[in-house]
Amino acid sequence: MSKHEVHKQKSLFDPAIVKRALVDSIKKLDPRLLWKSPVMFVVEIGAVLTTASWVRELTGFSSGDAVFSGLISAWLWFTVLFATFAEAMAEGRGKAQADALRKTKTETMAKRVTGDTVGKGVQFTQVNATMLRKGDIVLIEAGDIIPGDGDAVEGVASIDESAITGESAPVIRESGGDRSAVTGGTRIISDWLKVKITSNPGETFIDRMIGLVEGASRQKTPNEIALTILLSGMTIIFVVALVALQSFATYLASPVSIVVMVSLLICLIPTTIGGLLSAIGIAGIDRVLQRNVLAMSGRAVEAAGDVSTLLLDKTGTITIGNRMATEFLPAPGVTIEALAQTAHLSSLSDETPEGRSIVALAEQITRDLPFELLSAAKTFIPFSAHTRMSGVDMGGSAIRKGAVDAIARLAGPGGMPPEVTAQVERIAKSGGTPLAVAQDGRVLGVIHLKDIVKPGMRERFEQLRAMGIKTVMITGDNPLTARAIAEEAGVDDFLAEATPEAKMALIRKEQAMGKLVAMTGDGTNDAPALAQADVGVAMNTGTMAAKEAANMVDLDSNPTKLIEVVEIGKQLLMTRGALTTFSIANDVAKYFAIIPAMFMAAFPELAALNIMGLHSPQSAILSAVIFNALIIVALIPLALKGIKYRPLGAAAVLRRNILVYGVGGVIIPFIGIKAIDLVVSAFGF
Amino acid sequence: MTTNGIIQLLAFVLALVLVTKPLGIFLTRVFSNERNFLTPVVGPLERLIYRLCGVKPNAEMKWTTYSMAMLMFSVVGAIVLYGIMRLQDILPWNPQGLGAVAPDLSFNTAVSFVTNTNWQAYSGESTMSYFTQMAGLAFHNFVSAATGIAIAVAVTRGLVRSSAQTLGNFWVDLVRATLYVLLPISIVVGLIFVAGGMVQNLSPYVTAITLEGAKQIIPMGPVASQEVIKMLGTNGGGFFNANSAHPFENPAAWTSFIQVLLIFSIGSGLTYMFGRMAKDQRQGWAIWGAMMFLFLAGLVTCYMSEQSGNPILEKAGIERAATETQSGGNMEGKEVRFGITQSALFATVTTDASCGAVNGMHDSFTPIGGMVPLFNMMLGEVIFGGVGSGLYGMFVFVLISVFIAGLMVGRTPEYLGKKIESKEVKLAMLALLSLVFCMLGFTAWAVVRPDALKSLANTGPHGLTEILYAFTSATANNGSAFAGLSANTPFFNVTLGFAMLFGRFFVIVPMLAVAGSMAKKTAVPVSHGTFLTNTPLFGTLLVMVILIVGGLTFFPALSLGPILEHLLMQAGKLF
Secondary structure, eight states: OOHHHHHHOOOTTOHHHHHHHHHHHHHTTOHHHHTTSHHHHHHHHHHHHHHHHHHHHHTTSSOSOHHHHHHHHHHHHHHHHHHHHHHHHHHHHHHHHHHHHHHTTSOOEEEEEOSOOSSSOOOEEEEEGGGOOTTOEEEEETTOBOOSOEEEEEOEEEEEOHHHHOOOSOEEEESSTTOOEEOTTOEEEEEEEEEEEOSOTTSSHHHHHHHHHHTTTOOOOHHHHHHHHHHHHHHHHHHHHHHHHHHHHHHTTOOOOHHHHHHHHHHHSOHHHHHHHHHHHHHHHHHHHHTTEEESOHHHHHHHHHOOEEEEEIIIIIBOSSOEEEEEEEOTTOOHHHHHHHHHHHTTTOOSHHHHHHHHHHHHHHOSOOHHHHHSOEEEEOOOTTTOEEEEEETTEEEEEEOHHHHHHHHOTTOSOHHHHHHHHHHHHTTOEEEEEEETTEEEEEEEEEOOBOTTHHHHHHHHHHTTOEEEEEOSSOHHHHHHHHHHHTOSEEEOSOOHHHHHHHHHHHHHTTOOEEEEEOSGGGHHHHHHSSEEEEETTSOHHHHHHOSEEETTOOTTHHHHHHHHHHHHHHHHHHHHHHHHHHHHHHHHHHHHHHHTTTOGGGGGGOTTOOSOHHHHHHHHHHHHHHHHHHHHHHHHHOSOOOOOOHHHHHHHHIIIIIIHHHHHHHHHHHHHHHHHHHTTO | OOHHHHHHHHHHHHHHHHHHHHHHHHHHHHHTTOOOTTHHHHHHHHHHHHHHHTOOTTOOEEHHHHHHHHHHHHHHHHHHHHHHHHTTTTSSOOTTOOOOOOHHHHHHHHHHHHTTOOOOSSOHHHHOOHHIIIIIIIHHHHHHHHHHHHHHHHHHHHHHOSSOOEEEOHHHHHHHIIIIIIHHHHHHHHHHHHHHTOOBOOOOOEEEEOTTSOEEEEOOOBOHHHHHHHHHTTOOOOSSTTGGGSTTTOOSHHHHHHHHHHHHHHHHHHHHHHHHHTTOHHHHHHHHHHHHHHHHHHHHHHHHHHHHOOHHHHHTTOOOSOOSSOOOSOOTTBOTTTHHHHHHHHHHHHHHTTOOOOSBOGGGSOHHHHHHHHHHHHTTSTTTTSTTHHHHHHHHHHHHHHHHHHHTTTSOOEETTEEOOHHHHHHHHHHHHHHHIIIIIHHHHHHTOHHHHTTBSOOHHHHHHHHHHHHHHHHTTOOOOOSSBOOOSHHHHHHHHHHHHHHHHHHHHHHHHHHHHHHHSOOOOOOTTSOOSSSHHHHHHHHHHHHHHHHHHHHHHHHHTHHHHHHHHHTTOOO
16 A cells, blocks of 8 residues: 555544534435435335324324334334435545545636747736636746646646645656646646646536545446336335235235334335445445546446456556666676666665666675765755756766666767667667666666566456456567567467557457457547547546546556456445345345234234244334344445455356355344344333 | 155156257247248248238348237237127127127137237136137137247347347247247147047037936037147137136046146247257256246145145044045045146146146145245246246346346346346336236235125135236236136226236337347357356356245235135134
8 A cells, every 4th residue: 555545545434424424314314315216215205104103193193002103213214314324424535535625726826828938938917727718828837736737838847746646756747748737736846837728617627526526426327227226126016015915904804004014115125225325336436536546437437347358558557667677787898896886876866666676786786885985975866857867976976877868968979888889779679678877977887677577467367367357468569578578477468569549449349349448548649549448547647638538547647556446346246236135135034024923913823924933013023124224234334345355257256145145135134133123022012 | 745746747847858959949940940841831831921911021120110010910919809709699600609798808808818818707618609719719829829939039039139130020930930830739739639538529519418317518619629729829728617627628647748748848948949049058958947946846835735735624534645545635626537746737837837727726726735826927927937928027037137146246247248237127127017016906906896806705815815816817927717706797807908918018018128129239258257147056046036036026915815824724714
């Protein structure tokens, strides 16, 4: 877990979230809101009916046991409340996050460029950020907050995007290329940019993000709609069955009171899943969000579960994004120790993975640096986008390491020995990256940076294969290099020398076979493929075009997360299926509790169906209703966290889930209702 | 259970297994328009019919066109049949001079035969002329069965096709089902039945003087020719009121055995055809296995309950156990020719399928023995089921099972590679709801209407069961009656008529819509992540879903009907 996730992730049951959810759960009782969840809406109507009976009995308008009716009514209201509470809890973390995001939307002033002069010294007018429209050009200087989403059209700058990503290390944005997108609400730390605004106020990335995390713009996903239809259908079936039952009871001259009838109905309709359904969906999106991936819709998360082909970029996903130093290749007349020591010194302040890998490799060759070198006064020269090198000035000597052409420029014409140039070419051909090291303009040699397959990727791909997901590695490498890495990583297939067109063609081909394809991308030329893919995850570092085309944005820009998103999608569907099965299986026991209780007075023989040996008709009905309400609360953590996910084949997963939620769903209520009955009967029912 | 009984039941299962594959292969060939051994004989006739009717046999229909053709055919058929009954007094072949059938009864009967229900609110021998029986009722015995088969084939095509718009041609499916499947089997087995002692003539009824000197009228008629299609087409409408309990309709135990086999044969063969068309035979067997399990569960329950009989008789000093000389158990309402085993088998089979023919009186079964046929019908008759309707009805449950359980593997549920989305769920629920609504809704209405209750012969839970059975039988298009209910009243004729209509077309049309929607989808190739529907695990799941959905829906009703009656019987109380 990276540091920012720790900083961001609130516990599911954070006291502040619970408190807020309690208030929201009452607001959500509003029938106009509850109507969207048909099952719970029916429970609410039932609660109103029993409450009315209770009031009539209290005031003596009708005969009946007011205490019993009162208790049933109370527990029916609890049933609804528990369901709305579950939804409010699921929304809790998102709402807290939305509040934090809103704070970044404080009044910002923008410098709208009025002329079209090139460079920093342009004319501008100060306007409120809300006045900006698509197409406006603004100037942003160090210390400014970026007034809106846009693409840099001029300049290079480092930007603090922690407001949206939680990551405090600054990122570089520059005009042109794939790192030109800037997000409103983030802050420029150094240098300046001219930015073309790409969205109107209210439609910005942060606005959308607030809407999404808050659940305000949440729409039911296709599968959720289908499940709602199934649950509503079952509810109608039970309503018909119970209306008919009352008619049969009337025929047998033993009609049942409205309170008992409503109790049976509420116990039978699938309240467990009906109450938790929207919470499961929101929690799924929330889980994606906790991994710093912004899903533009629940539909995308759901689709992720269906993905059967994953297109994974080699760099950053399969291999460690920043290549690792694997060998030092000294120039003629330079010892390997000298090169290693110099490279080590140049990388002392380089905190990038490459830098660290150079230090680690150097230490293998030269052990620790001599004390006099370590203790000498040093001035570190950080890497910059302009110089494309970094290093250290110490003892009057300038040590630099960086891109070969940059070092060559430093060394001047003829400063690059031909032997080194030959090594550089060899490294490049093998798919590696050469990095040159120089001291005071003299080239000492090159460092070979190589692709390293991330540890654990092979296992990961095996799991994906077990789940029926095919992995395809996408790389710009030549086929030979690509094959070597593909084999090492254990992916199913690879696309070498990939162009955007080739990527697009691959997606189309897979989709024509009925498969759902997921991919990651960042560049503008990835945008069509991202849009074509069923699940497209854009890197936050990418261009606006890519982010617009994708249906998810990874704020950490970590392509490996696509796999986690797929897992969350699957987990989301599994949780729904498991709770639906559980909910329906529960009904068996409830019948055996309530049916004999309803008619035992008229037909004592029906006591044979009271297999749980419940104390009395009243205690039986009350226990079933209480169980029905409490099971919702008991399952809230499961709904929010999702059922345990295992990367297994469908048959194994199904067998396990049927056993746990199907068979378990039949047995648990027998035990639960009996236990509650023991307590209830102790109170004299 | 007696050894003799077990052997009879095993023989039946074995016979069913033996006919399934050859029939399935034959059905596949017929409905894939491939040549088969009947083509030289039937082909010219088939082409003649197309030419006469202006049918273009190669023009395939979308689901909407297919549904419209089916509905038009049924509506016109019902109107003509209604007309025949209303005018039978002036039509030929009426040697008994039977009068015109009453309007409400004609409506009920027309609907009944068009929907393949064959609910009979009348006694055939005293109401229907030979012309009505042969030109009206027998005609629909064939074409309503052929319609059912056509729908099953169309739905199968919809499920197995990929990125397609059409489901086949209704007229072609109808004609081929009739000419290649129903007629040839009816002719061959009909002759066997005649050899077994069934009557086949157009003579007036015979008057005989009994040994006691009483005058007895013995009805005659073209029985054997109607009998095969009654079973094979799961129609169940008897020539006589006593149906297959009548010696002229079912002379011996072996004819009874063939009759029950005929009921299941096409339903069973269609599952094989489905597997073959899906290019995965195990898909068919998974469904067949689920059907077989449910059949055996019902059969064993019914048989054991009948064989154990009524405890009250034992208290009266009557031996309940089977002995060398007597069958034991509950013999009330059963033919001695068939005994308990063949009666329980017949009752289970006729209600698993939507046949409705009976060889004993279900009303006289023990409460639990009688609950089995009732529950079979409540499940929508998907256990092999009515010809065609069993398979497409089963797909309703398949869709629901796949949807619920499929989610548990973490993918959008899919069947045969096609995703099941809200549209399919909506249509499946609509089909299920219309069945539940008709079965329970009409019963609930009837039991609180004093005029309807006058039709009851019994009170208490047994009376409730009688009405519930009637509406369940009508909705499921079964047509068997529990007896004890005088259903030939305007109220019952009309309400049961609507139950039959809704129960038939509110399942067919949604399922054709499902087929149309599924045909358009692209099939996803099978992978490790696919929820397999061709395994015993899926078969088990399907059984569980059917029992739980069916059980949960009808448990309240059953608990106040047969279950309560059973418990009261144990306590020594009868109705």
